[in-house]
Amino acid sequence: GENVEQHPSTLSVQEGDSAVIKCTYSDSASNYFPWYKQELGKGPQLIIDIRSNVGEKKDQRIAVTLNKTAKHFSLHITETQPEDSAVYFCAAFSVTGANNLFFGTGTRLTVIP
């Protein structure tokens, strides 16, 4: 099945700096890559996603890039703010066998004011 690896597991940045989280996946048939933000005590919230026919997508301060050849995708957050502090999960949707969303292990981002 699909295997998603996510790095780093923790990330601390100064407010205003950029943060980058990277993920790799193993199943070349995966075609959808969402990113979720999970705040303390809450459920994961979809913040941005990208499909395999697109290389980059941007939504205000967040962007996601996808390299299908290398099987990796990244989340970029610019001008970080304290409210960006949360755990971020990447995921890959595999259409091999039963359609399923496989999650990375998460990155705890702390933005220091």
Added chain:
Amino acid sequence: DSGVTQTPKHLITATGQRVTLRCSPRSGDLSVYWYQQSLDQGLQFLIQYYNGEERAKGNILERFSAQQFPDLHSELNLSSLELGDSALYFCASSVSGDTGELFFGEGSRLTVL
């Protein structure tokens, strides 16, 4: 608010007991997923239903079972509970289960004493 409703939000019970967690998907969504998140862990896929039928099974223990009813709400039954079953249980829903766009509820926190 994702539109996915989970009850109860918190549940404390003893080892050996049985509990039922309930999930109402977003209006119009036919597919329901259940995930388990242990302390500081990632999201482990348990099981997926689509329009009342089981579609995919992940790392779900034999002591656990689930079903999706004709009105599309779903229940996750956990029996013979052990201390290690203490976790957050999330339900997510999607329109069809074929695209990977999942919307998560706020979770049910289960504590087994």
